[in-house]
Amino acid sequence: xxxxxxxxxxxxxxxxxxxxxxxxxxxxxxxxxxxxxxxxxxxxxxxxxxxxxxxxxxxxxxxxxxxxxxxxxxxxxxxxxxxxxxxxxxxxxxxxxxxxxxxxxxxxxxxxxxxxxxxxxxxxxxxxxxxxxxxxxxxxxxxxxxxxxxxxxxxxxxxxxxxxxxxxxxxxxxxxxxxxxxxxxxxxxxxxxxxxxxxxxxxxxxxxxxxxxxxxxxxxxxxxxxxxxxxxxxxxxxxxxxxxxxxxxxxxxxxxxxxxxxxxxxxxxxxxxxxxxxxxxxxxxxxxxxxxxxxxxxxxxxxxxxxxxxxxxxxxxxxxxxxxxxxxxxxxxxxxxxxxxxxxxxxxxxxxxxxxxxxxxxxxxxxxxxxxxxxxxxxxxxxxxxxxxxxxxxxxxxxxxxxxxxxxxxxxxxxxxxxxxxx
Amino acid sequence: xxxxxxxxxxxxxxxxxxxxxxxxxxxxxxxxxxxxxxxxxxxxxxxxxxxxxxxxxxxxxxxxxxxxxxxxxxxxxxxxxxxxxxxxxxxxxxxxxxxxxxxxxxxxxxxxxxxxxxxxxxxxxxxxxxxxxxxxxxxxxxxxxxxxxxxxxxxxxxxxxxxxxxxxxxxxxxxxxxxxxxxxxxx
Numbered sequence: 001x002x003x004x005x006x007x008x009x010x011x012x013x014x015x016x017x018x019x020x021x022x023x024x025x026x027x028x029x030x031x032x033x034x035x036x037x038x039x040x041x042x043x044x045x046x047x048x049x050x051x052x053x054x055x056x057x058x059x060x061x062x063x064x065x066x067x068x069x070x071x072x073x074x075x076x077x078x079x080x081x082x083x084x085x086x087x088x089x090x091x092x093x094x095x096x097x098x099x100x101x102x103x104x105x106x107x108x109x110x111x112x113x114x115x116x117x118x119x120x121x122x123x124x125x126x127x128x129x130x131x132x133x134x135x136x137x138x139x140x141x142x143x144x145x146x147x148x149x150x151x152x153x154x155x156x157x158x159x160x161x162x163x164x165x166x167x168x169x170x171x172x173x174x175x176x177x178x179x180x181x182x183x184x185x186x187x188x189x190x191x192x193x194x195x196x197x198x199x200x201x202x203x204x205x206x207x208x209x210x211x212x213x214x215x216x217x218x219x220x221x222x223x224x225x226x227x228x229x230x231x232x233x234x235x236x237x238x239x240x241x242x243x244x245x246x247x248x249x250x251x252x253x254x255x256x257x258x259x260x261x262x263x264x265x266x267x268x269x270x271x272x273x274x275x276x277x278x279x280x281x282x283x284x285x286x287x288x289x290x291x292x293x294x295x296x297x298x299x300x301x302x303x304x305x306x307x308x309x310x311x312x313x314x315x316x317x318x319x320x321x322x323x324x325x326x327x328x329x330x331x332x333x334x335x336x337x338x339x340x341x342x343x344x345x346x347x348x349x350x351x352x353x354x355x356x357x358x359x360x361x362x363x364x365x366x367x368x369x370x371x372x373x374x375x376x377x378x379x380x381x382x383x384x385x386x387x388x389x390x391x392x393x394x395x396x397x398x399x400x401x402x403x404x405x406x407x408x409x410x411x412x413x414x415x416x417x418x419x420x421x422x423x
Numbered sequence: 424x425x426x427x428x429x430x431x432x433x434x435x436x437x438x439x440x441x442x443x444x445x446x447x448x449x450x451x452x453x454x455x456x457x458x459x460x461x462x463x464x465x466x467x468x469x470x471x472x473x474x475x476x477x478x479x480x481x482x483x484x485x486x487x488x489x490x491x492x493x494x495x496x497x498x499x500x501x502x503x504x505x506x507x508x509x510x511x512x513x514x515x516x517x518x519x520x521x522x523x524x525x526x527x528x529x530x531x532x533x534x535x536x537x538x539x540x541x542x543x544x545x546x547x548x549x550x551x552x553x554x555x556x557x558x559x560x561x562x563x564x565x566x567x568x569x570x571x572x573x574x575x576x577x578x579x580x581x582x583x584x585x586x587x588x589x590x591x592x593x594x595x596x597x598x599x600x601x602x603x604x605x606x607x608x609x610x
Contacts, residue, residue: 156472157472157565161477169479171484191495201484217565218473
C-alpha cells in the first residue's frame with residue numbers, strides 16, 4: 001500500500017506535462033518522497049518527522065552545496081589566475097582523481113584533525129560560543145526561503161523580517177569572537193568588521209523595503225506569488241525587470257557582498273594585511289565553522305535576493321515550465337554564487353574609509369530615493385497606454401538621475417584614477 | 424502552552440538577574456541580550472510574530488551593539504568595574520529614572536483592559552457570570568500594524584523619528600570634532 005503511491009505517480013509521468021504545472025510529478029516529487037517516508041509512522045508522529053526531514057534535507061543539501069562552492073571557487077579562481085586549482089585529491093584508496101572532486105572532504109578531515117588552539121587568556125566559553133552562535137543563526141535564515149512551489153520549510157506572516165532578524169544576530173558573534181580572543185588586534189578587527197556590518201545593514205534593509213511596498217506583504221511566499229506571470233510569454237514579471245527593482249537588486253547584492261564579508265569588501269579578514277582579523281586566534285574546526293557560516297550567509301542572502309527580485313522559483317518563460325521549480329531556484333542560486341566568485345576574482349579590495357563612505361554617502365541615499373520610486377510605481381499601477389511609457393520613463397529617470405549626479409559629485413577630484421608609476 | 428510560558432519567563436528573568444549580579448560587564452551585556460531574546464520568544468508565544476522579529480532585529484541587532492560599544496569605549500581594562508555610584512546626585516537621578524520608568528510601565532499595564540482586546544464582533548462578557556471569559560486571540564497582521572502606526576499613532580512615530588534624528592546629529596557633532604589637519608588626502 002505504501003509503495004503504490006509513488007508507483008502510480010511514476011506511471012503518470014508521461015501525462016504530467018499535460019496537466020497543470022503545479023501538479024506535475026516532478027514538482028511534487030519531494031512531497032511524495034516525504035510522504036512515502038513518513039507513511040510508515042503512526043499519525044501523531046508524522047508532523048515531527050516531517051519537520052525533522054526538512055531540517056535534515058536543508059542541512060545536507062546546503063552542506064554539500066557549501067562544500068562544492070568552496071571547490072568551485074578555488075577552481076574558478078585558479079582558472080582566472082591561469083593555474084589549475086586543486087585537482088590532485090583522489091577518491092580514498094583509489095587512484096581516481098575526477099578533477100579533485102574529493103577535495104572538500106579532504107579539507108573537512110584536515111580541519112577536524114587540526115589542533116584546536118585556545119589562547120590562555122581567552123574567555124573560553126565565549127571563544128567556543130562565537131562560531132556556534134554564528135553558524136546557528138546563519139542556518140536559521142534558511143527556514144523561510146521558498147525553494148520551490150511546494151517547498152517552503154516554514155511559512156511565516158513576517159518571513160522577510162524573520163530572515164533579516166536572524167541575520168542581524170551574526171554581528172553579535174563577530175563581537176564575541178573578537179573580544180573573547182583577548183588579543184587587541186582581534187578586538188580592533190572585530191570593531192572594524194562591526195562598523196562594516198552596521199554600515200551595510202542599512203542599505204541591505206532599505207533595498208528590500210520597496211519589494212514589500214509593492215508586493216504588499218512580508219511573507220516570502222506571497223512575494224514570490226506577486227512575481228508570477230509573463231509579458232508576451234518571454235518577459236517574466238520579476239521585480240528585477242522594473243526600474244526600481246533593478247536598482248534595488250543592485251543595492252541588495254552590493255550590500256549582501258559586504259554583509260557576507262566577500263571580496264571586494266573582505267577587509268575584516270584581509271589575509272594579506274590583517275592575518276585574519278577577528279579570526280586570528282581561531283584554528284582547526286572552529287575556523288572552519290566561521291568559514292562555513294560565511295558561505296551559508298552568502299547562499300542564504302543569494303536565496304533571499306532570488307525570492308525578492310528574481311522571481312523566486314518561477315520559470316522565466318511558460319515554455320520551460322516543465323522543468324520543476326526547485327531546479328529553477330537552484331539554477332538561479334548557482335548563477336548568483338558564480339557571480340560572487342567572479343567578482344572576487346576581478347575586483348580589488350576597498351579601503352576602510354572608501355568602504356564606509358560608499359555605504360553612507362552613496363548606497364543609503366540611492367536606496368531611500370528608490371523607496372520613493374517604488375511608491376510612485378505602486379501608485380501609478382493603473383496607468384495604461386501612453387501613460388505606461390511615461391511611468392517607465394519617470395521611474396528610470398528617478399533611478400539613473402541620482403546615480404549619475406551622486407556618482408559625479410562623490411568622485412570629483414578622486415576619479416578617474418591616474419596611475420603615475422604604472423606603464 | 425503554559426509550560427512554555429513558564430520556561431520563557433524563567434529564562435528571561437534568570438538571564439536578567441545573572442546579568443545584574445555579574446562583575447564582568449561584557450558578560451552582563453551578553454546575558455542582557457539573551458534576556459531580550461527571551462522577550463522576543465514571549466512575543467512569539469503570544470502570537471505577535473512581527474513584534475518578535477522586530478524585537479530581535481532592533482534589540483539583538485542594533486541596541487546590543489550600542490551597549491557593547493559603550494562598555495568597550497568607557498572601560499580601560501577588564502578589572503575596571505566600579506560598583507559604587509560616581510556621586511550622590513547621579514545615584515539619586517538613577518533611582519528617580521528607574522522609578523519613573525517603572526511607574527509609566529506599571530500604569531500602562533494596569534490601565535490596559537485586556538477584555539477589550541477581543542475582536543470587535545465579540546462583546547466583552549459581563550462580569551460576575553462565574554465563567555472565565557473565553558477571549559479569542561486578537562489577530563493583528565503586519566498591514567494592521569502599519570495602518571495603526573500611520574493613523575492613530577502617527578504623532579508618536581514622528582516624535583520618535585525626530586528624537587532619533589536629533590540623537591544621531593548630536594553623535595555626529597560630538598564625534599566629528601576634527602582639526603583641519605586631519606582633512607582627508609585624495610587617494
